[in-house]
Amino acid sequence: MSAVRSRRQRQAADRHRSDSSLVPCRYARILVAVDPSPACEARVRLAAGLAGRFDATLIGCSAQPVVAPLYFEATGAGVATITEIEKQRANNDLAKAKERFMHAAGAENRLEWRQELTFPTDFMVQQARAADLIVASRPSALSASVDLDVDAGDLLMRAGRPVLFVPPQIDHLSAKRIVVGWKDSREARRAVMDSLPLLICATEVSVLSIGNGDCGTKDVAALLEAHGIAAFPVDRAPVGADSADDLLRFAEGEGADLIVCGGYGHSRAREWIFGGVTRHLLDHATLCCLMTH
Numbered sequence: 005m006s007a008v009r010s011r012r013q014r015q016a017a018d019r020h021r022s023d024s025s026l027v028p029c030r031y032a033r034i035l036v037a038v039d040p041s042p043a044c045e046a047r048v049r050l051a052a053g054l055a056g057r058f059d060a061t062l063i064g065c066s067a068q069p070v071v072a073p074l075y076f077e078a079t080g081a082g083v084a085t086i087t088e089i090e091k092q093r094a095n096n097d098l099a100k101a102k103e104r105f106m107h108a109a110g111a112e113n114r115l116e117w118r119q120e121l122t123f124p125t126d127f128m129v130q131q132a133r134a135a136d137l138i139v140a141s142r143p144s145a146l147s148a149s150v151d152l153d154v155d156a157g158d159l160l161m162r163a164g165r166p167v168l169f170v171p172p173q174i175d176h177l178s179a180k181r182i183v184v185g186w187k188d189s190r191e192a193r194r195a196v197m198d199s200l201p202l203l204i205c206a207t208e209v210s211v212l213s214i215g216n217g218d219c220g221t222k223d224v225a226a227l228l229e230a231h232g233i234a235a236f237p238v239d240r241a242p243v244g245a246d247s248a249d250d251l252l253r254f255a256e257g258e259g260a261d262l263i264v265c266g267g268y269g270h271s272r273a274r275e276w277i278f279g280g281v282t283r284h285l286l287d288h289a290t291l292c293c294l295m296t297h
Contacts, residue, residue, distance in 0.1 A: 029201045029231075030058040035135035035165075037128055037154045038066045040100035044141070046175035048108035050292075051139040053176055054168075058201060061114040063135055064105035067127035068094040094121055125155045125162075132163040137198075142169040142286050142293070156286050160267045166198035166296045167267075169286065177292050181260040184211045185251050185281070188219040191266025195296040196224060199264045202294070203228060209235040210258055214250050215242040248284035255291060267295035 036051035038044055048064070055062040070091045098119045109115050118134075120127050132138060143156050160167050168177075179202045186192055196203075203209055209228060211221045221237035228235035243250050255263050268279035285293050 029204055031060050031137045031201050032058070033061045033063060033135040034058075034137045034139060035063045035065055035128070035131060036105075036139040037124070037141065037159075038064045038101045038105045039153065040097050040104060042104075043172055044101070045104055045108040046173050047139060047141055047170045048105055049110075049175040050170055050177055052109045052113050054137075054139070055113045056110075057205070061116060062109055063116040063118060063131070064102065064109065065118045065128055065131050066098055066101040066105075067120045067122050067124040068097055069123050070094050070121050091121065124153060125158045128154050128159055129162045132165045135165065138163055138165050138167045140167055140169060142171055142289060157269065160282075160286075160295055161269055161297050166195065166294055169289070169293045169295065171290055171292070174292065177261060179205060179262045180207045181258055182206045182209045182262045182264060183251070183255040183258060183260045184209060184224065185263055185265035186211050186213045186219065186221055186224060187216050187266070189266055189268075191268055191297055193266075195264050195266045195294065196228075198296045199294050200231065202262065203233050203235075203264070204231060207234065208258075209233055210238050210254070210260070211235055212238045212240065212251065212254055214240050214247045214254075246280070246284065248281040248288075251281065251285075252289065252291075261291050263289070263291060263293045265293065265295055267297040269297070 031054065034051055034055050036048055038048060052062055054060070070087065102117055102119065105117065106115070118131055128138070128140070138159070140154055140156060140159055156167075156169060182199075182203060184192075184196060211224045211228070213219050213221050216239075218239065221239055225235040225237040238254075240250070240254070243253070251263065251265075263285070265281070265285070268282045282295070285295075
């Protein structure tokens, strides 16, 4: 099997190099969620590495709401109101976030900074119009401030862009070995195409289906090979009770550092209800996950 893979990898690479008709495929503008915590610097460094790889503009984005007091306050002349104090505190936090972004992003990249006194998830969703990839943290207890946290699930469902979720303390993504978590759905098809710039740079891509029978993994692998990508279909029966754990174990066994998959969920009165695999990956994945809804 390894000999077959090596031969197919060489063939795919040769096709990619020799076919001058291939259209360059890259991310041109990358949006990264930033907060003032030290933990966010690893995420920014990872995003900056991707920006350098694709010669992309890196856009740092941060927001914080100003919460008005729930009571009437009367103040004398020259005395700051609670609202003014909260606004100053929010601006100070945003200034710290910008400082961390500029420090971690590196002077060699093209950088933009965007901030607003508003709810962070709403602002990220709005600014998604300016980018073709979003880099955000998956939910973590390490975040410094609830006020500046972006809701990962809400962002995924509303942004209309692929979102690369980065676990805490990961500051580099080689994406040389990638696992596509496949089921024959609109979201999975969209995720494959949205991740094409990374897939083209990979040395090996596994298209993995768990417990879905013959659901088209060979077709997906053939499509990727037509783009010069060494891709291999893998259809497996479930090993445990949780398909997400099977997916993570397979990815770790392959030495992958990126999972590509669709993000599944629906809204119930503004509360996102996610499928089991999506929820598990958002909460527990130890490697980067690129998801599209």
